[in-house]
Amino acid sequence: MLSKRLIACLDVRNGCVVKGVQFEGLRNAGDPAALARRYNREGIDELVILDVTATLESRQALADTIRAVSRELFIPLAVGGGIRSLDDAEAAIEAGADKVSVNSAALADPSLVTKLAARYGSQAIVVAIDAKRAEGRFAVYSRSGSTAADREAVEWAREAERRGAGEILLTSIDRDGTREGFDCELTAAVSDAVSIPVIASGGAGTFQHFLDVFTSGHADAALAASVFHYSEHAVSELKRFLADSSVPVRLRY
C-alpha cells in the first residue's frame, strides 16, 4: 500500500537553514546538508529546500546547497522559492533537485506550469498554493501570502493539474506558524478535487495533527519544518505513532 509521506522543509537563506534548529550534536546547526543527513537517518521520506530570500545573489548559494544535499541523500528533493522561469528550474534541476515548486510565477503566468511539465515531466513539477479562508471560500495568495491572487484554491489546483503539475503543495496561511493543526477542510477540498497528490502544509504542532490531516484531511503527504526540530527522534516517533494508528508509513530505512 502506498505510504503517507512525511516531508521536512528546510528554509534556507544564503546557504544556511534559518528556522530554529535545535538538534544536539550538529557541528553547524545551520548547515542544510548536516540537517538533511539527520532527517534521512530518522526516516524522513522527502525533503524540500525553500529559498526564503530568493534574490539573485542567493541563487548561487542555493545551487551549492542543492548540490551538497543531493550528493549524499538518495530520497526525493524538491526546491522552491523564487522559481520564476525555465532557467531557474533548470539551475535547480541541474544542481540535483528532483522537483521544482512554483508559486507566484505560476499564478502570474499559468503557462509556466505547462512549459515546465513539457520539459521535465509532471513528476518534476510541484505547484505550491498558499490559501486563506475568506467568505466561505479558500482564496489564493501570491508573493509569500502578501498579495491576493483573485483565484480560488480548488479551482487553481484543478487548473494546475490540467496544465501538468505532478503534485500540489498546499499551505494554509491561517494556520502557518500557529502549531494549531493543519487546515483539514482546505486540504480535503483540494485533495478530493484533483487526482494528483496533495501535500498539506501549515500548522503542524502535534502528532495528532498529522493523523488528522492524513485521515479527515485526505492528504497524501504532510510537510513541516519546526515540528521536526524539537526532538532528535521526532520523525521516527511520529512514524511509529502513525503506524500504530493504522496510517501506512515507511518504517524501514
Place this chain on the structure above:
Amino acid sequence: MIALIDYGAGNLTSVRKGFAAAGAELYTPRTPRDLNRASGVVVPGVGHFTATAALGKEWRLAIHRSLDRGIRLFGICLGQQWLFEGSEEDPHVPGLGVIKGWCRRLPPTLKVPHVGWNSLDVTRPSRLLTGIEPGTQAYFTHSYAADITPEAVATTTHAAPFASVVETDLLFGVQFHPEKSGNAGIQMLRNFVALCSPSA
C-alpha cells in the same frame, strides 16, 4: 564501464549520483557504436512513453548486440517499461520487446499518478535485490506499469498489482527510482554494478 543512455527523457543527474554512491562512474554513449565498450547498459527515463521513440533502430540493434555479448541491461522506470513490447500510453511506439507483455495505465480507483513510497512484494529470489530486507519500500512516480509476467521478481500494488522488479539472466528492470529510494535503492545499484564486473 557501464553506459547510461541519455535519450532526452528526463534529467540524469540523480541517476549519476546514485551510481556514484554505488561506486560506479557511468559514461554516456554518444552514438550506438559507443556501446561496444559497455560492461553494462542502463536505460533510465521519466515521462511519456513516446520519448522512447528516440531509441531508434540503431540503438535497438546496438543494445541487442550487447545482450548477445552477454552484457547486462538495466531499465529504470520508463526504461523498464521499454523492455516490454509496448505501452498503452503510446501504442504506436514499440518497446524493445525483450520481455513479452505490455504496460498499462493504473486503474483510477486510487490517485494516479502513483507517487510516493510503496512496498516491494518479492516473489522469488533476485540478484538485483540481494541484501534487500523484506518490507523495504521504494520511491515510485508513474501512471503506467508493466504486466506481471514470469520475469517479475517483485510486485507492488496501487489499485492493482504490477511488476515492480523484473529480472532474467541479462535483463533487469525496476518501475521505481532506486536512485531516490534511500539506502535500499543504492544497494540495488551496487548489486547491478557488481553483476557487471568481469568477475561476476
